[in-house]
Amino acid sequence: MESGPGESETEDSASQSIKGRLQAGSRNSVFREKGLLDPDTVIDEDRIVGRDQQLDDIITYLRPTLQGNHPPNLLLYGPSGTGKSLIINAVCEQIEDLARSQGDRFGVININCQTIKSHDRAVYRLVDSAAVSAGIETGVPQSGVSTDRKLNRFYEVLSEQFDSVIIILDEIDLLAGRQRDPSTEPAYSKLLYQLSRASQLGRIDGDVSVAALTNDPRFMENLDGRAESSFNPEDVVFPDYDADQLRSILERRRDAYQDDVLEDDIIPLSAAYAAQDHGDARKAIDLFRKAGELADRHDDDTVREDHVRDAQKEAERDRTLTQMQGLSTQKKLSLYATAIVPVYASRQIDAVPSTVAYNVYQYLTDLLDADEKSRDSYLRYMNEAETYNFVTSEKRGRGYGNGVHKEYTFVDEPEIVAETLGQDVRLDAAEDQTELVESVVEAQLTQFFEQS
Structure with a gap:
């Protein structure tokens, strides 16, 4: 069946639109020589730092x-x-x-x-x-x-x-x-x-x-x-790079970008994030590049701090997702229940009490119609999460006669962990009941602090 004149004109128009958008995106990019931000690029010796x-x-x-x-x-x-x-x-x-x-x-x-x-x-x-x-x-x-x-x-x-x-x-x-x-x-x-x-x-x-x-x-x-x-x-x-060395490394790759597109704090912020992550220059360069890619994606003329922060969140999310993909449903549920405590809490929670997290876990198993495991099983799952470097733990006393409990601190931002695990189809129902879950978290925290 032959296409009519109208269809041909529409196809030409769409083709021109796609081509024009591709060309416009290339012309308006914040990058001048993006290849300099490939960590595997063999660079000139004057770019070698530290x-x-x-x-x-x-x-x-x-x-x-x-x-x-x-x-x-x-x-x-x-x-x-x-x-x-x-x-x-x-x-x-x-x-x-x-x-x-x-x-x-x-x-x-x-x-x-x-x-x-x-x-x-x-x-x-x-x-x-x-x-x-x-x-x-x-x-x-x-x-x-x-x-x-x-x-x-x-x-x-x-x-x-x-x-x-x-x-x-x-x-x-x-x-x-x-x-x-x-x-x-x-x-x-x-x-x-x-x-x-x-x-x-x-x-x-x-x-x-x-x-x-x-x-x-x-x-x-x-x-x-x-x-x-x-x-x-x-x-x-080869020891770790420190923050100053990472900053110098990025300064020597500044010309990967167009003139005057980088806000002043972009390089120090990218270096600071990478320095926290064991002084890895590859991660510093990746973060520096991804911030520019986000600016391009949003058609922004400059690379700002929020682009760096969003790039860091994306990197954490990608790393966390990769690490968590192989976890069983019960392990994901235990970790998710623990992560949402500081996310939904109305007060500042730096460490999550295991008693609170386990009670939230119990509520979630009922909400999701999942098997409810014992407190010992929950603690075992969280011990395994600690071996994967998702969390660290510390034993704390609850006052005279109240025994001790474990408190968990997340290595990555708990928001990233909760968001990543929340994408699992088996946890969709919990994501759809945010207000209800929030009230359960708040009630459990209130009860915990009143008893402590």
């Missing part, structure tokens, strides 16, 4: 590469977001440029082990990365051939295509493999042994250095004795 010692150490250790000598293996460890990947990649990029100008073939083989589940897959990822870097075919299939054949192909690519290579294994501790037996050697231990021994045994022509990056300061203790002896790295420690 890592002078680590930068000096890695330059010193890898300088022999440019002098035709063998560099040591490296172990970079410290919390997430403290600059490990940033520094090693920035130095290697400069070595590549200098080596090229000298006519040397220097290669950087970089893999992230987070999503790699086995030793065999890690070896294939190394072959593939080396082949891409050299601009040649991988030469082996991902499956259907032995790990030894893939490893031999990897050695072959390195020997034929490079004079020297650094192999960067990011988040190496996550490459545990399938360990059904606790005595089984972890996959990362086997891989480090093979890579660090290959050059010594003449399997690779040229100089090879392995840089392992980990959040675990006790990583070396988990290595097999042979791997530890063969790997034998130089250690480079």
Whole structure:
């Protein structure tokens, strides 16, 4: 059936409207170069902040590469977001440029082990990365051939295509493999042994250095004795960033935004939030970027404090949602009942008494027609919530003759926890009865404080 003239005009109009809106959004963005706010972007050295010692150490250790000598293996460890990947990649990029100008073939083989589940897959990822870097075919299939054949192909690519290579294994501790037996050697231990021994045994022509990056300061203790002896790295420690360093990091990425779109307090506020969260630069940069995305989303000309605060709430909500998705209904209900106490309370509640929360839990099970578990079960669920770092707890006395009770304090804002859990379809009825639930919370708190 053919469309009439009216339909065609409508489609053209809609097409133009969509295209025009897309173009207008691009023109009016608060961003100038958004890529600078990608935490994985390899940045210029003048943007590196608070890592002078680590930068000096890695330059010193890898300088022999440019002098035709063998560099040591490296172990970079410290919390997430403290600059490990940033520094090693920035130095290697400069070595590549200098080596090229000298006519040397220097290669950087970089893999992230987070999503790699086995030793065999890690070896294939190394072959593939080396082949891409050299601009040649991988030469082996991902499956259907032995790990030894893939490893031999990897050695072959390195020997034929490079004079020297650094192999960067990011988040190496996550490459545990399938360990059904606790005595089984972890996959990362086997891989480090093979890579660090290959050059010594003449399997690779040229100089090879392995840089392992980990959040675990006790990583070396988990290595097999042979791997530890063969790997034998130089250690480079990366501590948390403080608020001033985070602020400097964001200042050096200010040009990701258009001129005069950032309010004065945006960078200090973003840095302060990230400093509270263990000094993670990745989170600081993410928050700084998300604030701008919120400004764009609302067609605002400037990035304001409320954009940063909303971006922080979104980040907390996303993290909380991810963590809570796997909880059972009873665990969610226990946590939800506890979270709504400070949310619905008419007075300031910094810590939630377990007796109040359990009574609210009982009311909610009746409202939702759910199974009601015992007080001991509720406390057990909340103990588990504490192991997940949703809450912290402290025992408090209730006065002479009244015994003791637990009080829970939420790590994230209880509003975020309640809102996140309230999205669960099984808790919809509680969300629809806000005023009623509010009155129950208030009654339980009043009764508690009168008895204390």
